[in-house]
Amino acid sequence: MHPDIERVLIARYEIQDRVKILGAEISKNYSGREILAVGVLKGSVVFLADLLRVLTVPVELDFIAVSSYGASSTSSGVVRIIKDLDRVVTGREVLLVEDIVDTGLTLKYLAEHIRAQKPAGFKVCALLDKPSRRSVPVEINYLGFAIEDEFVVGYGLDYAGRYRNLPDVCVLRRDVREGK
Ligand code: PRP
Numbered sequence: 001m002h003p004d005i006e007r008v009l010i011a012r013y014e015i016q017d018r019v020k021i022l023g024a025e026i027s028k029n030y031s032g033r034e035i036l037a038v039g040v041l042k043g044s045v046v047f048l049a050d051l052l053r054v055l056t057v058p059v060e061l062d063f064i065a066v067s068s069y070g071a072s073s074t075s076s077g078v079v080r081i082i083k084d085l086d087r088v089v090t091g092r093e094v095l096l097v098e099d100i101v102d103t104g105l106t107l108k109y110l111a112e113h114i115r116a117q118k119p120a121g122f123k124v125c126a127l128l129d130k131p132s133r134r135s136v137p138v139e140i141n142y143l144g145f146a147i148e149d150e151f152v153v154g155y156g157l158d159y160a161g162r163y164r165n166l167p168d169v170c171v172l173r174r175d176v177r178e179g180k
């Protein structure tokens with residue numbers, strides 16, 4: 001295990017099992033339709049890469065990048081689009097893919113941004129949800145795991161840009177995140 005990690009919260013095999021179930025559910029619900037999967041950079045890329053490969057319906061891929069937290073671990077509430085969608089979403093079945101929903105501010109903003117462009121449908125798939133941290137109500141249509149308010153990294157999630165490559169969802173050691 002990486003020395004900065006306190007413990008594994010969700011092991012890679014649990015994630016893979018859950019991703020397969022989510023993929024099957026999404027594929028069933030979108031039967032006969034094409035999905036425009038929108039990954040929210042950067043945290044969603046590992047989850048998105050796994051999810052895409054278990055979908056059996058046609059999928060087109062796009063990305064959007066926003067700034068929210070920066071290097072800090074608390075939400076400023078300020079969301080700014082750094083990279084917008086390449087594809088026109090009007091009339092498309094958009095599936096927004098997030099690694100984690102925390103306060104909900106990012107998702108609320110992105111949902112409004114995308115819905116304003118009149119997609120045929122708009123759904124959200126998130127690997128992790130921290131419901132105790134919510135400050136604005138948001139809808140998550142497909143969820144991997146609801147977790148307690150712990151500082152998690154790995155499987156795409158970072159702290160100050162690091163640990164995204166860890167294969168499990170892990171709790172970061174407190175002294176590491178406090179810079180001791
Ligand atoms: C994370 C996550 C969501 C957002 C959720 O992104 O990917 O986009 O924070 O937090 P919220 O519900 O409080 O808005 P982050 O800013 O860490 O960027 P990253 O995906 O590049 O790591």
